[in-house]
């Protein structure tokens with residue numbers, strides 16, 4: 001078995017891993033290695049041919065590929081070591097990485113620090129409990145996206161989409177442009193899951209109907225999907241008898257959520273947060289194991305790639321500090337609490353001397369206007385008015401959160417003012 | 419005529435109200451200059467970016483993603499897509515390479531949105547140094 005010694009190993013070459021490797025190198029880390037199981041860098045971005053990436057970071061609407069290319073070119077220019085087609089099989093709490101590829105066989109890599117950037121994967125049919133036959137033609141949105149945009153296959157002619165998150169909406173437009181007829185988008189929740197701009201640009205522009213509080217209850221067809229049964233649901237999310245109807249289709253596209261890919265992290269003993277599905281993190285995006293950091297969708301499902309890259313840079317800066325022996329009293333973590341109308345906050349805990357800290361959070365329910373507020377103990381350290389809040393849009397802010405007391409982040413309804 | 423438009427320039431999704439008074443277009447509800455511009459152009463002449471793929475020979479993948487260099491009038495998108503189906507390029511390609519100049523007379527170019535090397539490029543199979 002080939003053995004390697006490194007300062008920093010980044011696992012996953014999507015936007016999180018690319019930004020992390022670049023930032024670490026820029027901050028002076030020397031022996032950095034990026035590992036990617038795919039045959040090219042870029043992660044999910046290589047199948048996202050649509051525009052809308054980089055609005056915050058570059059003030060432009062790039063396609064996913066263009067956004068990735070900027071980072072890939074930079075990784076090449078900075079001469080960062082990359083191993084493609086290399087699958088990481090295991091990581092350990094003492095920061096050993098076991099990986100394999102077809103050139104070198106098994107690799108044992110000893111690293112002083114690790115950044116986990118494995119992204120996430122999609123929920124499948126069995127996870128959303130669709131009953132009925134198991135014919136061909138039931139695919140996740142990401143699989144359909146890859147077939148159409150990268151491989152050049154059309155996986156059907158008449159599609160039903162389950163789930164109105166951004167991925168479902170983007171695929172509704174993409175399939176329509178490629179000549180598939182999209183029968184409708186079905187959403188079990190009473191509100192659409194995706195961003196308004198995608199509702200406008202992907203559904204309204206093409207007259208594709210969105211059916212809220214409606215779900216797919218059965219799949220029909222023996223060899224190939226022939227139809228699905230859809231039904232309205234009540235407040236308890238159970239199908240309402242008598243509302244069932246059949247919709248003819250040969251493709252059921254599932255866009256029903258993402259799951260952070262944390263098998264490696266769990267096996268190494270990294271402590272997880274059940275609310276985010278990712279590791280418990282501090283202000284440097286360091287996990288419960290000192291020297292192991294997480295970034296991008298493996299940490300928490302971000303919706304904007306700009307935030308994904310930013311998280312990679314936070315983790316890289318933390319890792320470089322860690323390598324320089326600048327740990328900040330890990331024992332003295334203070335919890336970050338999700339207050340009024342906040343479903344979760346990342347990071348989940350902070351050191352006393354955390355300094356300027358970037359927070360990411362989601363609201364629980366839509367709100368026209370509220371004050372995004374942050375407290376250490378009773379002291380308010382941040383307040384900003386935010387408008388048109390909705391769960392699909394992650395919020396972020398930066399504040400100096402140093403102190404001794406616990407932190408609370410809340411979206412407070414403003415008392416009516418003149 | 420008064421039109422309610424949801425701004426799609428950024429995820430803020432401002433609710434714009436656009437109307438015309440004495441030949442002048444008046445927008446309200448926007449939070450930035452780009453929103454103002456969007457309100458005016460969406461009222462007068464809705465435009466969209468065009469992203470699709472073209473066939474590529476000898477590349478590491480069979481499809482090459484492409485993007486328009488500017489927005490295209492919405493009612494011309496179909497025609498432009500039809501034109502792109504006819505296009506076939508050869509690897510290698512660099513991100514930003516011109517694929518179609520002035521597509522369908524719109525004055526907008528179509529460029530490659532990523533680089534793609536040839537399948538037989540030894541670089542693809544390199545054992546990157548650790």
Ligand SMILES: Cc1cc2nc3c(=O)[nH]c(=O)nc-3n(C[C@H](O)[C@H](O)[C@H](O)COP(=O)(O)OP(=O)(O)OC[C@H]3O[C@@H](n4cnc5c(N)ncnc54)[C@H](O)[C@@H]3O)c2cc1C
Nearest residue numbers: 012014015016037043044052088118119167296297304305
């Ligand atoms: C359909 C769709 C539409 C989107 N639209 C937008 C949009 O309009 N605007 C926007 O800003 N964002 C959008 N996003 C979100 C954005 O693409 C993602 O947030 C971003 O790609 C996540 O980056 P990541 O690096 O965390 O993960 P990924 O891109 O998933 O990268 C993870 C990488 O890790 C590798 N990996 C995993 N496990 C291992 C292992 N064991 N060993 C080696 N390598 C491994 C994977 O192969 C992959 O390359 C969209 C996403 C999707 C799916």
